[in-house]
Amino acid sequence: MGAHVANILDIIKLPDPVLREKAVAVPEVTDGIRNLLDDMAVTMYDAPGIGLAAPQINISERLIVMDCGKDETPELYKMINPEIIETSEDKSILEEGCLSIPDQTAEVTRPATVTVRYTDIDGDTQMLTAEGLLAACVQHEIDHLNGVLFIDHISRLKRDMIIRRVMKEMRQSSSKS
Known part of the structure; x- marks a missing residue:
C-alpha cells in the first residue's frame, strides 16, 4: 500500500x-488513525492554526494535533487519547482563538503548567509537561474532546458578544453564496 x-x-x-x-x-x-492525524496536521497548518481536535473536523474521537513551535522549528504533536493528569496552581492568561470560531479571540485564564499523558502514533504512552503557549494549546484542544470551547472560560457577556458576531458573519457569508 x-x-x-x-x-x-x-x-x-x-x-x-x-x-x-x-x-x-x-x-x-x-493506519486509519495515523492517516487521520496526518490529515488533521495538514488541515491545521493550512488554516493556519496551532492546534486542531478531531471534533473540529466532525469526528468525535479523542485525537489532537498541535504545533506551537516557531516557524523555523516546527514541533508537531500528534496525541491519541490525551488526558491532563496534573495542573499547576499558577495560572496564566493568554489570548486564545479557535479555528471553529473564526476571527474571534479572548483572554483565557488556565493553569500555567500541565502534564499530559497520551498515546503516540506508535501506540506508546508518552508524557508531556507543557508551559506557556503549549500548555494553553493542549488544554484548549483537550477541552474540544470534552465538548468545551474557549468561550466557555470567559464571562457570559464576552461569550454572548462573540457568538453574536459569529452568527452575524455566518448569515452574511451565507447570503453572499
Missing part, C-alpha cells in the same frame, strides 16, 4: 453540535 497522501479537511464551525459532544476514546492505533 502506498504512502497516505494527506488531505485538507473541512473545519466545523460554531454552532455545529459536534463541537459540544464528548469525544470517544480511540481503542487502538491503526
Whole structure:
C-alpha cells in the first residue's frame, strides 16, 4: 500500500453540535488513525492554526494535533487519547482563538503548567509537561474532546458578544453564496 497522501479537511464551525459532544476514546492505533492525524496536521497548518481536535473536523474521537513551535522549528504533536493528569496552581492568561470560531479571540485564564499523558502514533504512552503557549494549546484542544470551547472560560457577556458576531458573519457569508 502506498504512502497516505494527506488531505485538507473541512473545519466545523460554531454552532455545529459536534463541537459540544464528548469525544470517544480511540481503542487502538491503526493506519486509519495515523492517516487521520496526518490529515488533521495538514488541515491545521493550512488554516493556519496551532492546534486542531478531531471534533473540529466532525469526528468525535479523542485525537489532537498541535504545533506551537516557531516557524523555523516546527514541533508537531500528534496525541491519541490525551488526558491532563496534573495542573499547576499558577495560572496564566493568554489570548486564545479557535479555528471553529473564526476571527474571534479572548483572554483565557488556565493553569500555567500541565502534564499530559497520551498515546503516540506508535501506540506508546508518552508524557508531556507543557508551559506557556503549549500548555494553553493542549488544554484548549483537550477541552474540544470534552465538548468545551474557549468561550466557555470567559464571562457570559464576552461569550454572548462573540457568538453574536459569529452568527452575524455566518448569515452574511451565507447570503453572499
